[in-house]
Amino acid sequence: xxxxxxxxxxxxxxxxxxxxxxxxxxxxxxxxxxxxxxxxxxxxxxxxxxxxxxxxxxxxxxxxxxxxxxxxxxxxxxxxxxxxxxxxxxxxxxxxxxxxxxxxxxxxxxxxxxxxxxxxxxxxxxxxxxxxxxxxxxxxxxxxxxxxxxxxxxxxxxxxxxxxxxxxxx
Amino acid sequence: xxxxxxxxxxxxxxxxxxxxxxxxxxxxxxxxxxxxxxxxxxxxxxxxxxxxxxxxxxxxxxxxxxxxxxxxxxxxxxxxxxxxxxxxxxxxxxxxxxxxxxxxxxxxxxxxxxxxxxxxxxxxxxxxxxxxxxxxxxxxxxxxxxxxxxxxxxxxxxxxxxxxxxxxxx
DNA sequence: CAAAGATTGTCAGTATGCTGTCAATCTCAA
DNA sequence: TTGAGATTGACAGCATACTGACAATCTTTG
Numbered sequence: 001x002x003x004x005x006x007x008x009x010x011x012x013x014x015x016x017x018x019x020x021x022x023x024x025x026x027x028x029x030x031x032x033x034x035x036x037x038x039x040x041x042x043x044x045x046x047x048x049x050x051x052x053x054x055x056x057x058x059x060x061x062x063x064x065x066x067x068x069x070x071x072x073x074x075x076x077x078x079x080x081x082x083x084x085x086x087x088x089x090x091x092x093x094x095x096x097x098x099x100x101x102x103x104x105x106x107x108x109x110x111x112x113x114x115x116x117x118x119x120x121x122x123x124x125x126x127x128x129x130x131x132x133x134x135x136x137x138x139x140x141x142x143x144x145x146x147x148x149x150x151x152x153x154x155x156x157x158x159x160x161x162x163x164x165x166x167x168x169x170x
Numbered sequence: 171x172x173x174x175x176x177x178x179x180x181x182x183x184x185x186x187x188x189x190x191x192x193x194x195x196x197x198x199x200x201x202x203x204x205x206x207x208x209x210x211x212x213x214x215x216x217x218x219x220x221x222x223x224x225x226x227x228x229x230x231x232x233x234x235x236x237x238x239x240x241x242x243x244x245x246x247x248x249x250x251x252x253x254x255x256x257x258x259x260x261x262x263x264x265x266x267x268x269x270x271x272x273x274x275x276x277x278x279x280x281x282x283x284x285x286x287x288x289x290x291x292x293x294x295x296x297x298x299x300x301x302x303x304x305x306x307x308x309x310x311x312x313x314x315x316x317x318x319x320x321x322x323x324x325x326x327x328x329x330x331x332x333x334x335x336x337x338x339x340x
Numbered sequence: 341c342a343a344a345g346a347t348t349g350t351c352a353g354t355a356t357g358c359t360g361t362c363a364a365t366c367t368c369a370a
Numbered sequence: 371t372t373g374a375g376a377t378t379g380a381c382a383g384c385a386t387a388c389t390g391a392c393a394a395t396c397t398t399t400g
Contacts, residue, residue, distance in 0.1 A: 026196035129318030148299030
């Protein structure tokens with residue numbers, strides 16, 4: 001009794017594989033974002049960081065990395081670039097000498113307000129080829145999938161857990 | 171008559187945005203791939219390149235970049251690494267001194283055969299949290315979306331067009 | 341054939357993304 | 371209180387990803 005034959009090695013299998021499709025969509029999404037937002041010189045990641053700092057003023061880098069599902073190491077350089085553009089500032093935490101707290105500057109808050117419509121356009125364009133019902137279905141499935149796979153990638157903390165300290169004393 | 175109010179600036183909006191979900195899923199997908207394939211020391215991109223060279227022996231770097239939807243610049247270093255591992259070899263094209271043709275070596279073909287089951291496991295794990303019907307729906311929508319957005323990102327050629335030269339001359 | 345234009349592989353430069361490590365600092369238990 | 375362990379930000383190192391530029395080469399056109 002022969003065991004089942006090995007799967008064929010073809011590109012067609014790759015093109016239909018989840019891994020390929022996710023990589024390709026990410027590629028397309030970044031491309032559309034950069035196109036719509038090119039007037040602002042902000043990357044998707046930098047935008048995400050600004051939004052998170054706006055939502056949680058005084059957050060530290062480690063917690064920020066958890067909130068935007070971003071590696072702690074890489075985030076350092078992202079913060080540097082945002083600081084160089086004068087969009088954020090870092091203040092030492094009084095009660096803990098290790099921590100530096102992150103705040104939006106006035107220009108940071110301003111560019112965030114201005115870029116939002118462009119980001120909305122970008123997000124809409126990514127799904128534009130689909131019918132409205134299909135868009136809802138896709139987004140619903142993706143939210144589920146990301147949520148249920150949440151512990152897989154090395155994000156150290158869930159967003160909620162990461163922000164416990166902001167509740168007390170804020 | 172006031173125009174519609176500006177959208178609220180919150181992380182919730184980010185978490186439900188296509189751009190965020192695509193980035194997150196790509197992150198998770200790579201993480202799962204690396205986990206399942208860690209015995210082979212191959213990245214998803216290197217795997218894709220090997221598959222493509224296997225499917226199209228004698229392909230050149232530019233066409234390869236089109237086939238796997240990969241930037242021409244980045245592909246240079248990927249090829250270097252695969253060559254350093256002795257998985258591929260490059261031969262100058264006799265009729266065009268600019269071009270170097272890519273071939274799998276014996277070890278390259280061997281590792282490809284061996285890694286396939288691990289890749290299959292990885293691909294399955296990415297969708298595991300969903301029900302079978304939902305997986306099919308999601309993959310169907312993603313194939314559509316990637317296909318219809320194909321010209322957006324800077325991939326220079328469609329896969330089919332990229333391979334015209336391989337038809338003539340066998 | 342010669343000049344204009346396109347293609348190929350490569351490089352420099354920037355920005356993610358990851359692992360692993362480290363010193364400084366904080367926390368907690370003995 | 372002191373020492374073990376955890377946390378924080380920083381760094382080194384590797385691997386994508388992208389833009390733009392370049393010399394070498396090929397193709398097309400006059």
